[in-house]
Amino acid sequence: MNLFETIHTSEHEQVVFCHNKEAGLKGIIAIHNTTLGPALGGLRMWPYATEQEALDDVLRLSRGMTFKAAVAGLNLGGGKSVLIGDPRKDKSEALFRSFGRFIDSLNGRYITAEDVGIDVNDMEYVFQETDNCVGVHQVHGGSGDPSPFTAYGTLQGIRASLQQKFGNEDVGDYSFAVQGVGHVGFELVKLLRNEGAKVFVCDISDDSLKACEDLGCEVVPVDEIYDVDADVFSPSALGAIVSEQTIPRFKFKIVCGSANNQLATDECGDELERRGILYAPDYAVNAGGLMNVSIEFEGYNRERAKRMMRTIYYNVSKIFQIADRDGISTWKAADRMAEERISTIGKLKLPFMGRSHRFPGRERGNH
Numbered sequence: 001m002n003l004f005e006t007i008h009t010s011e012h013e014q015v016v017f018c019h020n021k022e023a024g025l026k027g028i029i030a031i032h033n034t035t036l037g038p039a040l041g042g043l044r045m046w047p048y049a050t051e052q053e054a055l056d057d058v059l060r061l062s063r064g065m066t067f068k069a070a071v072a073g074l075n076l077g078g079g080k081s082v083l084i085g086d087p088r089k090d091k092s093e094a095l096f097r098s099f100g101r102f103i104d105s106l107n108g109r110y111i112t113a114e115d116v117g118i119d120v121n122d123m124e125y126v127f128q129e130t131d132n133c134v135g136v137h138q139v140h141g142g143s144g145d146p147s148p149f150t151a152y153g154t155l156q157g158i159r160a161s162l163q164q165k166f167g168n169e170d171v172g173d174y175s176f177a178v179q180g181v182g183h184v185g186f187e188l189v190k191l192l193r194n195e196g197a198k199v200f201v202c203d204i205s206d207d208s209l210k211a212c213e214d215l216g217c218e219v220v221p222v223d224e225i226y227d228v229d230a231d232v233f234s235p236s237a238l239g240a241i242v243s244e245q246t247i248p249r250f251k252f253k254i255v256c257g258s259a260n261n262q263l264a265t266d267e268c269g270d271e272l273e274r275r276g277i278l279y280a281p282d283y284a285v286n287a288g289g290l291m292n293v294s295i296e297f298e299g300y301n302r303e304r305a306k307r308m309m310r311t312i313y314y315n316v317s318k319i320f321q322i323a324d325r326d327g328i329s330t331w332k333a334a335d336r337m338a339e340e341r342i343s344t345i346g347k348l349k350l351p352f353m354g355r356s357h358r359f360p361g362r363e364r365g366n367h
């Protein structure tokens with residue numbers, strides 16, 4: 001593999017390889033784009049089979065964060081970091097503190113948070129070494145679990161989608177198929193039921209299904225969720241579930257949910273469009289978690305967080321407008337909205353305002 005060619009093609013600003021043998025640290029920090037602000041994105045710990053796999057993942061995920069922050073209207077860039085290791089066996093204080101020092105060495109160009117395999121206790125160690133982390137525990141003034149906010153943000157995306165598709169955003173008038181009722185999915189189900197919507201749910205785990213039934217939801221077998229006759233499909237579990245295999249089964253009018261990377265391929269997004277199924281791009285809909293941690297920069301406040309989540313309605317509506325304006329699929333319109341914002345804000349340069357310069361060792365005077 002040609003490393004520099006890869007980074008050049010993916011347009012990354014900086015990739016940092018972090019190594020400390022004693023601490024068992026093998027990590028990579030990828031900073032994709034800092035035009036809008038410091039690169040923010042979570043730390044993932046995963047037993048990657050190869051170093052190449054870890055690099056591919058961090059490059060892909062950090063690029064995604066640039067787009068997510070840009071569409072969310074945040075003054076943040078895109079970054080991500082990965083640790084190669086098994087989160088069940090390889091965690092230690094030394095690992096996270098040595099990684100924290102690498103983050104600190106970047107002087108705020110990259111800010112980390114929790115992602116797959118990392119919990120708030122791991123972040124405590126990172127936090128001992130650097131201020132440049134968010135999603136820290138509430139006892140430190142952090143924002144805590146983002147899931148309820150992500151669910152609330154998803155509801156705003158659903159409203160915008162209903163308005164676009166039916167000209168009526170009254171959630172209680174529609175039916176929903178929610179795939180996965182974990183942290184975000186279950187919170188979403190509660191919000192939907194509060195509005196009086198008909199809700200079908202499925203999950204591979206029984207943990208929340210009984211509670212969903214108690215809320216009045218109908219539980220369907222995991223494999224049958226794609227066949228449910230509901231207005232909205234809300235993926236809240238896995239990625240790549242909107243695929244060549246599942247789309248022909250859809251009777252849904254809208255796909256709008258919290259799961260990351262819902263489209264198996266970009267062509268699947270185009271296929272939804274051809275079939276008249278409105279797709280609300282996932283990274284615009286599920287930006288609530290990112291918005292929530294971003295508030296830690298100014299001092300965390302739940303009311304502000306909730307207010308910020310409501311902007312998801314406008315962001316998703318704007319994507320639909322761009323899709324209509326340019327005659328393109330909504331997934332493409334989301335990317336275009338991000339690129340347009342980065343380009344416009346990136347050009348907001350003031351002319352040089354002047355300041356006095358000091359040239360140590362020089363003196364003005366006669367020759």
Ligand code: NAD
Pocket residue numbers: 146147148150179180181182183184185202203204205222236237238239258259260286287289290
């Ligand atoms: P979670 O692990 O708490 O919940 C996922 C649920 O999906 C679990 O209950 C799991 O049993 C279930 N599930 C797994 N495979 C399934 C299958 N094949 N069919 C049905 N159910 C299945 O995760 P979460 O935090 O609720 O996140 C859900 C999705 O939202 C993920 O894609 C995540 O990346 C995304 N997301 C979450 C947040 C957040 O704030 N937590 C923010 C942005 C995006």
